[in-house]
Amino acid sequence: MKGKSTEAREGKPSLASLTSSLPRLALRLAALGIIDSFSILLIYTFIHDGLWPLAALITVTTVIVNVINLWERFYPLRWMSGAVAIILLFVLYPIIFTVYTAFTNYSDGHLLTKVQSIRRIGQDTFLPEGGVVYSWTAFRSPEGEFLLWLSDAEGNAYLARPGEPLALVTADIPGMGVFDEGGVPTAIEGYARLGLVDILSILDSELAPLEFGEPPLIIKIRSVREAAQLQQRYDYDEESDAITDRLTGIVYPANNQTGFFESADGAALNPGYQITIGLGNFERLLSSPALRGPFIQIFIWTIVFAIVSVVSTFALGLFLALVYNDPTFRGRKIIRTLLIIPYAMPGVIGILIWRGMLNQHFGVIAANMVTFLGWSPGWFTDPIWSKVGILLVNLWLGFPYMMLICSGALQGIPTDIYEAAEVDGATRWQAFWRITLPLLLVAVGPLLIASFTFNFNNFTVIYAYNEGRPPIPDTATPAGYTDILISYTFRLAFESGRGADYGYANAITIVIFLIVASITIFQYRFMGMWEEVSENV
Amino acid sequence: MKKTALWLMSLLVVSSLVLAACGAPALATTEAPEEATEAPATEEPTVGPATELVVWADDTRSPIISDLGNEFAAQYGITLTVQEMGFGDIRDQLAVAGPAGEGPDIIIGAHDWLGQLVANGLVSPLDLGAQAGEFLPAAIDAFAYEGQQYGVPYATENIAFFCNPDLVDPAPATWTEVVTLAEELEAASGGESTAWTIQTNDPYHYFPVMNSFGGYVFGVTDAGYDASDVGLDSEGALAAGAFLQAMAEAGHLTPDVDYDVMHAMFTSGQVACIGTGPWALGLIRDSGVAYTVNSFPSGGVQAGRPFLGVQGFMVSAFSENQLLAQTVLTEVFATPEFMQALYDAGDRPSAYLSVLDAISDPDLAAFGAAGAEGLPMPAIPEMSSVWEAWTNAITLTITQQQAAADAFATAAQQVRDAIQ
Numbered sequence: 035m036k037g038k039s040t041e042a043r044e045g046k047p048s049l050a051s052l053t054s055s056l057p058r059l060a061l062r063l064a065a066l067g068i069i070d071s072f073s074i075l076l077i078y079t080f081i082h083d084g085l086w087p088l089a090a091l092i093t094v095t096t097v098i099v100n101v102i103n104l105w106e107r108f109y110p111l112r113w114m115s116g117a118v119a120i121i122l123l124f125v126l127y128p129i130i131f132t133v134y135t136a137f138t139n140y141s142d143g144h145l146l147t148k149v150q151s152i153r154r155i156g157q158d159t160f161l162p163e164g165g166v167v168y169s170w171t172a173f174r175s176p177e178g179e180f181l182l183w184l185s186d187a188e189g190n191a192y193l194a195r196p197g198e199p200l201a202l203v204t205a206d207i208p209g210m211g212v213f214d215e216g217g218v219p220t221a222i223e224g225y226a227r228l229g230l231v232d233i234l235s236i237l238d239s240e241l242a243p244l245e246f247g248e249p250p251l252i253i254k255i256r257s258v259r260e261a262a263q264l265q266q267r268y269d270y271d272e273e274s275d276a277i278t279d280r281l282t283g284i285v286y287p288a289n290n291q292t293g294f295f296e297s298a299d300g301a302a303l304n305p306g307y308q309i310t311i312g313l314g315n316f317e318r319l320l321s322s323p324a325l326r327g328p329f330i331q332i333f334i335w336t337i338v339f340a341i342v343s344v345v346s347t348f349a350l351g352l353f354l355a356l357v358y359n360d361p362t363f364r365g366r367k368i369i370r371t372l373l374i375i376p377y378a379m380p381g382v383i384g385i386l387i388w389r390g391m392l393n394q395h396f397g398v399i400a401a402n403m404v405t406f407l408g409w410s411p412g413w414f415t416d417p418i419w420s421k422v423g424i425l426l427v428n429l430w431l432g433f434p435y436m437m438l439i440c441s442g443a444l445q446g447i448p449t450d451i452y453e454a455a456e457v458d459g460a461t462r463w464q465a466f467w468r469i470t471l472p473l474l475l476v477a478v479g480p481l482l483i484a485s486f487t488f489n490f491n492n493f494t495v496i497y498a499y500n501e502g503r504p505p506i507p508d509t510a511t512p513a514g515y516t517d518i519l520i521s522y523t524f525r526l527a528f529e530s531g532r533g534a535d536y537g538y539a540n541a542i543t544i545v546i547f548l549i550v551a552s553i554t555i556f557q558y559r560f561m562g563m564w565e566e567v568s569e570n571v
Numbered sequence: 572m573k574k575t576a577l578w579l580m581s582l583l584v585v586s587s588l589v590l591a592a593c594g595a596p597a598l599a600t601t602e603a604p605e606e607a608t609e610a611p612a613t614e615e616p617t618v619g620p621a622t623e624l625v626v627w628a629d630d631t632r633s634p635i636i637s638d639l640g641n642e643f644a645a646q647y648g649i650t651l652t653v654q655e656m657g658f659g660d661i662r663d664q665l666a667v668a669g670p671a672g673e674g675p676d677i678i679i680g681a682h683d684w685l686g687q688l689v690a691n692g693l694v695s696p697l698d699l700g701a702q703a704g705e706f707l708p709a710a711i712d713a714f715a716y717e718g719q720q721y722g723v724p725y726a727t728e729n730i731a732f733f734c735n736p737d738l739v740d741p742a743p744a745t746w747t748e749v750v751t752l753a754e755e756l757e758a759a760s761g762g763e764s765t766a767w768t769i770q771t772n773d774p775y776h777y778f779p780v781m782n783s784f785g786g787y788v789f790g791v792t793d794a795g796y797d798a799s800d801v802g803l804d805s806e807g808a809l810a811a812g813a814f815l816q817a818m819a820e821a822g823h824l825t826p827d828v829d830y831d832v833m834h835a836m837f838t839s840g841q842v843a844c845i846g847t848g849p850w851a852l853g854l855i856r857d858s859g860v861a862y863t864v865n866s867f868p869s870g871g872v873q874a875g876r877p878f879l880g881v882q883g884f885m886v887s888a889f890s891e892n893q894l895l896a897q898t899v900l901t902e903v904f905a906t907p908e909f910m911q912a913l914y915d916a917g918d919r920p921s922a923y924l925s926v927l928d929a930i931s932d933p934d935l936a937a938f939g940a941a942g943a944e945g946l947p948m949p950a951i952p953e954m955s956s957v958w959e960a961w962t963n964a965i966t967l968t969i970t971q972q973q974a975a976a977d978a979f980a981t982a983a984q985q986v987r988d989a990i991q
Contacts, residue, residue, distance in 0.1 A: 142687050142690055142691060142952060143691060145666055145670060145691045145692075146670055146691070147670075150670055151692060154692040154888055155692075157695065157888065158696070230647060230648075231647060231648035234622060234648060234649060234895055235622045235648060237894045237895050237898070238891060238893060238894050238895050239891075241894075242893070256698060257700070257894060257897055257898065257901070258894065258898040258902065259700070260698075304692060305689075305690060305691050305692030305693075390831075393827060393829075393832060394825070394826070394827040395825065395827065395828065395835075395836070396832060396835060412827060412970070414827050415827050415970045501772075503772065503966060504966060505962075505966050505967055505972075507967055507972055507973040507977070507978065507981065508973070508977070508981050509981070510985070510988065511985055511989065512962075512963050512982075512985055525959055529955055529956070529958065530955070530956040530959070531953075531955070531956055531989050532690070532952035532955065532956070532990065533952045533955045
């Protein structure tokens with residue numbers, strides 16, 4: 035092992051080790067070949083679908099992996115190539131994609147790319163005024179030529195071939211075989227009649243694209259029963275980048291500001307398409323009535339919710355950990371196990387149970403409060419008490435985790451410090467404040483910050499408890515007293531306007547990330563002071 | 572992103588891990604197989620012959636489609652591959668899978684998704700021709716959007732006014748009678764039971780109340796719902812709000828009522844009447860409480876008309892087999908046997924007339940009759956900005972934190988701001 039790493043560093047493997055590594059070299063090159071062929075296939079697929087950023091990223095990843103594995107100098111990096119691939123594709127790309135989407139109008143109504151949108155709009159057909167609808171029967175020649183037998187409502191029958199005018203069937207047309215009870219020939223000379231099963235297997239792939247007859251009378255198959263003089267309704271012209279409605283004659287030029295094909299009077303064709311709109315989403319957020327209204331109130335409550343949640347769960351968790359850390363306490367293991375249950379249980383279920391217990395009408399807690407206190411608050415309807423309720427529920431959900439990490443961290447504090455403190459005459463209270471807490475905070479400090487960040491965005495608890503309600507009266511956009519930033523903005527992005535707006539949601543996400551990140555950096559600075567304390571202990 | 576692409580990408584990562592193992596000193600090679608086994612479980616891409624169609628359906632409907640649907644479709648040489656997913660997930664998944672070319676040919680869905688589905692270009696118009704006459708006209712209308720038909724309906728759903736005949740018989744016909752009934756019942760029971768209750772946070776169940784006073788959500792023109800006419804603060808809506816608040820002030824209505832509480836109050840005889848749908852029939856029947864299914868009381872303008880929801884089949888715009896999928900809808904699904912089987916499986920009145928007329932369950936028949944009077948739930952995308960604002964107005968009114976007129980005026984303004 036040691037010898038090999040020395041070789042690698044010198045870059046001059048001995049002859050003996052080279053021969054022994056030959057099979058391995060072959061294996062490596064083979065594996066690299068497989069990876070490269072996969073990558074090329076992927077890059078090709080992504081380029082074909084217009085997913086340029088992803089194609090570029092895969093190219094970069096593949097080049098890096100190749101360089102690392104082929105160049106002796108980068109030998110030590112070889113172990114990292116897998117990690118590099120994972121980081122680039124599954125961590126970096128989603129982040130880039132999130133940021134990118136924040137600058138687009140990706141939302142309901144703009145899910146498709148422009149090409150897809152044009153294709154979808156082009157599918158629409160219309161029956162011109164006076165257009166005739168026929169029932170049809172298909173015939174096919176051995177060469178694969180199709181012939182349609184059409185009959186209209188008046189009982190006239192026609193033969194239709196692609197590119198030839200429709201021929202009215204008269205008694206003297208030759209080549210007709212025997213007619214069935216519907217008046218359709220069972221065979222036409224040179225053509226075999228197609229059964230339903232045959233027709234269905236080629237309906238979309240072969241029959242639907244065919245245009246029977248000759249302009250101006252073009253007949254297309256509309257359904258398994260009907261063919262009609264259908265015309266494509268919308269026509270896209272690449273040069274003018276506009277769509278023309280053949281039925282009404284209205285022209286819809288592409289509006290690359292709104293992501294729609296829009297006529298002069300503002301009528302838009304569905305579906306719209308995706309475009310980048312620069313800072314549009316951020317401008318919309320900043321000028322939104324949502325910011326004028328209850329934003330400050332909600333922001334303050336978010337911080338209060340996160341801080342109180344962390345402090346209360348930590349305090350209770352630490353208290354219980356201290357109590358059950360005492361080896362003389364009997365049955366502590368079983369009690370500690372029972373206390374972990376809220377942590378092991380799915381949070382949403384726990385919250386639903388609490389909802390039931392707190393309910394004014396049938397809740398056990400509310401009923402007991404009425405019995406013993408003669409009064410019970412509106413846990414879901416009162417602005418203050420609903421906040422208290424949600425903090426209590428979050429305390430119940432969160433303390434076992436804090437108890438677990440505190441129990442672990444307490445084991446790590448050497449007992450001789452306590453003995454020394456006792457010799458110096460410190461009380462247990464003093465020992466807790468001067469020894470236990472500072473040393474504990476060094477260990478669990480980062481976890482407290484993580485817990486703060488988690489609760490700052492704790493959408494589940496808020497939504498499962500009361501969906502952010504009770505409502506705040508007279509707000510510019512719907513908002514509730516227990517809404518935190520993430521639940522409030524979720525509603526802005528997904529439950530207002532005209533449906534889900536992913537671009538806007540991502541812009542909001544970035545803003546919230548910046549807020550949380552700056553708070554977290556501040557907290558880490560603050561925690562740095564504790565580390566200095568620990569160095570002096 | 573395409574499923575196949577994701578699959579290949581996972582493979583790329585896994586093989587680069589293997590590569591790392593190969594290129595490394597020999598001791599590491601033992602780890603390689605372990606890494607390889609971690610390759611994510613992948614599914615074969617579902618690209619079949621042209622005569623195979625993929626259907627997305629919920630757990631109630633999918634067994635019927637896979638069994639009876641396939642039996643019928645086999646006559647046409649078509650195989651239906653049913654992929655089961657939650658009813659509500661179908662809409663979201665279609666938006667992702669459709670454009671990526673991985674989506675279904677046929678989906679099950681609700682008519683009020685149409686605005687969103689059409690705006691996103693996810694479903695194709697279809698032509699029912701004369702077959703449209705075999706369905707409840709209201710259900711066919713509900714599946715039309717901007718003048719085009721998009722779905723083949725199979726079931727309708729709406730709420731009706733359930734009353735307990737032990738407490739009130741006949742059911743109250745006006746909201747004034749409901750108030751009188753509340754006073755009588757409360758006096759007689761010492762406040763233990765009352766006349767009517769409603770969820771504190773739910774506009775869907777409140778709509779017939781608002782509607783009976785003449786209130787509306789969006790105005791109606793010939794082209795359908797008109798998003799520029801928001802009616803949450805219309806005269807009728809404010810009158811209904813005032814009625815709701817008067818009920819709460821008099822103590823007839825209590826806050827903090829959710830779906831479960833409302834039904835528990837009804838089944839335990841604490842409340843004489845509630846508005847609920849056919850989905851609650853099982854619960855109410857099991858409880859043994861006596862009940863009748865009635866129209867909603869009138870607020871002076873009309874008997875309350877509930878929202879009508881319609882479920883049906885639609886064709887994905889990204890299907891490679893548009894005509895074939897339509898053929899299945901018209902020839903296989905829109906048949907009496909298939910529609911009967913769908914009706915038998917779910918507690919919803921059928922949207923297919925011959926099945927609807929033959930319903931023997933009097934409760935479901937009553938729902939079906941009420942549904943013919945129902946107003947289709949607005950399918951326009953602007954509806955998504957209504958629910959929360961409307962909910963808040965109702966909650967503020969019932970909890971008396973704000974005067975009803977102000978609460979509903981705010982809600983209407985919130986909707987107008989959101990859709991501009």
